Amino acid sequence: MINLSPPRFFQRFFKNIIWNFPDEKEGVFLTFDDGPTQGVTPWVLDQLARYNAKATFFCLAKNVEMNPDIFERVVREGHAIGNHSYSHIKGWRTDTTQYIQDVIYANSFLHTNLYRPPYGRITARQFRLITYQYKIVLWDVLSMDYSRRVSPKKVTKFVIDNVKLGSIVVFHDSLKAERNLRYALPRVLDAITATGMVCKPIVIPRKNIRES
Ligand SMILES: [Zn+2]
Incomplete structure (x- = not known):
């Protein structure tokens, strides 16, 4: 279960977390966690x-x-x-050094400055270290596609009802989410397109990592 409300210790670090892009004029940001997965990710790409x-794919480097x-x-x-x-x-069950090593190793495959902690949870110390290198990207619309x-229909309606300009929506290109995703994604894309909004990738210039 993803921890939706930010833990209290996150709050002083808000400036280093992206929940959405409030100034965005035309775009929404679909994100897919936990892939790449055979049979699912290629379908998402289609x-x-x-x-x-x-979109933005928050990949597991082992995948x-x-x-x-x-x-x-x-x-x-x-x-x-x-x-x-x-x-x-x-994060909360992993020693900080081990946690950071896992993330650094992952980046030898991924080469990115965006990080999304698994389960949306991380300790304050891990957070501080991660934000030297990465912008932490969370979300404002959690599709719950992974939940059996x-x-x-509920996944689809929730996303369509809540997505707005600048939103970051979370889906999962995983086997667990596949049933919900296969129903929801085309309908969400239809709905977004019908409003004239554009689905964009998340791009953060490197120089902005410790700002804003
Ligand atoms: Zn995940």
């Missing part, structure tokens, strides 16, 4: 291509290692890449 939509061709395709098709660790580590207790 859907995005049909709408000329770009990149297993599926290098799919990862190549994600990059080639103009999507942005984010670091989601090598092994989907639980949430129906495909």
